[in-house]
Amino acid sequence: MVTLKRVYVFATCIISGIAGLFTIISLATEEWIVTDSAIWIGDPDVPNKIKYGLFEGTFTKRLPTTITLQISMTCLMKENVCAVLCAGSSDARYELLRRINDGTETSPDDDINCPAVSLVNSVPRRFSTRLHNNSTDTKKFINCGVWVSTIFFLVLSLFFGLISSAMSMYNVVTNPVQVFLSITGLYIYNGIAMGCCLMAMVLWGIMHIIITYHNIAIRPTLLGMMTSDKRASLGYSYWINIISVAFYFGSICILYTRQMILSKDPGYKIEKQVENASPDGLYLY
Incomplete structure (x- = not known):
């Protein structure tokens, strides 16, 4: 046998x-994409940490205070674009992505209603950032x-x-x-x-x-x-x-x-021969 x-x-x-x-x-x-050195334009001494997976992630901002926000993958199927955004609701995230894609987003800071994971101190959450003129290759959305x-x-x-x-x-x-x-x-x-x-x-x-x-x-x-x-x-x-x-x-x-x-x-070979000769094709090994 x-x-x-x-x-x-x-x-x-x-x-x-x-x-x-x-x-x-x-x-x-939540670590498909990671960086701990993203910098604000005009302030290269303040690195920021971003990490996210296929669904959610976190964005740690260090200007003017340190706060960690929860960000979520947001996609517009018809436009074939995705971005990792935060907002007060899923509908708000989709609307924000639509404005960014259309080039109509004008607010320099729109994360006041974003879900916060952690906050280091009591400094107000609205940052004094401003929009800059986008270069032609600035908007690179996730496909x-x-x-x-x-x-x-x-x-x-x-x-x-x-x-x-x-x-x-x-x-x-x-x-x-x-x-x-x-x-x-x-x-x-x-x-x-x-x-x-x-x-x-x-x-x-x-x-x-x-x-x-x-x-x-x-x-x-x-x-x-x-x-x-x-x-x-x-x-x-x-x-x-x-x-x-x-x-x-x-x-x-x-x-x-x-x-x-x-x-x-040797036993395997013998049983294979029996198997091949068997009319019902049953495996005997």
């Missing part, structure tokens, strides 16, 4: 599940299509990763005949999960090089009051997806190793 090598399949279950967990962490955390696609591929990667984990456990306790439930299906599910995760990283990485590396896409940078040109970088929420990719690849390697070990087992 050939050894089933179920431990390899169980290892695939654990590893694929962990890879999916890292994808969840990536989606939930809405890339944002949606990144989320889509990550969710798809998570879905197939969890399917792989569940089907691996199923293969530990039984020997299914159907391709989509068998070991072959595990190859497919892990491959799709890995490919989707890679695609999300490629899309967001290219957009960062083109857009957010030069303009972090918050209100002050879009209006020319602040610059983040060449001061932003990809945070751990982005890079953690490499772990997921590596784990999915590791699952495929484990399954291949199992297959190689079984192929060298």
